[in-house]
Amino acid sequence: MTVTAYSPAQKSLHWLIALLIVGLYLLTFGEEFYERGHPMRATIWWLHISFGLLLLGLVLARLGLRLVRGIPALPPTMTPAERGASHLVHLGLYALMLAVPLIGVVLTWLRGDTLTFFGLFSIPSPVAADRTLGRSVKEIHELAANLILALAALHMAAALWHHLVRRDGVLGRMLPDRQADRETGLAD
Structure with a gap:
């Protein structure tokens, strides 16, 4: 059986991750509404972390699902340069989606803060607080977050170009389509 679309689980994760990235980025601007020391700033960063x-x-x-389920083949009409660009953008997105949160973990610890996940668990900093190094790591974290948005915008523009201009079904592979999922045997 040839896979022509991503599985419903892959699609759900794709869109949930996209929303989380945008939401996390926007959440960082929330602190600007509050003065330093205001409890809401701490809440915003607790949520961000x-x-x-x-x-x-x-x-x-x-990534696990991608390894287990695979991905649908790109349309044969795509040139080698387009295929290469697609692979590079996806590689960049995955690398940044892993790097940005990991850099954020390091940043949290360099600030001397405990890493917490919605209050369900906490991991105290294994390193001594270093505000100077923390500022440098924060700049890297922000740069990487901006790069994610730039690559995501490029990714979105390419998907729309394939959908509206090329009409080759690239975007359709990631859109919710229950009937297509049933026909290709991808319904979970």
């Missing part, structure tokens, strides 16, 4: 850890877990699950 917790959702960042959730993102890391979902990306790992998505």
Whole structure:
């Protein structure tokens, strides 16, 4: 059987991860509404860290599914350059989706804070607080987050171009389509 679309689980993870990335990015702007020392700033960062850890877990699950289920082949009409660009963008997105939360973990610990996941568990910092190094790591974290958004925008533009101009079904492989999922045997 030839796989023509991602599984419903892969699709769900794709869209949930996309929403989490945008939500995490927007959440960081929430602290600007509160003065330093305001309890809401701490809540915003607690949520940012917790959702960042959730993102890391979902990306790992998505990578696992990708290894187990595979991915649909790209359309034969795509040129070798397009295929190469697609692979590079996906590789960059996965690398950044793993790196940004991991850098965030390091940043949290360099600030001397305990890593917590929605209050369900906590991991105290295994390293001494180092605010100077923390500032540098924060810049790397922010740069990597901006790179994710730039690559995601490129990814989205390419998907729309394939859908609206090329009409080759690339975007359709990731869109919810219960009938197509049943016909290809991908319904979970």
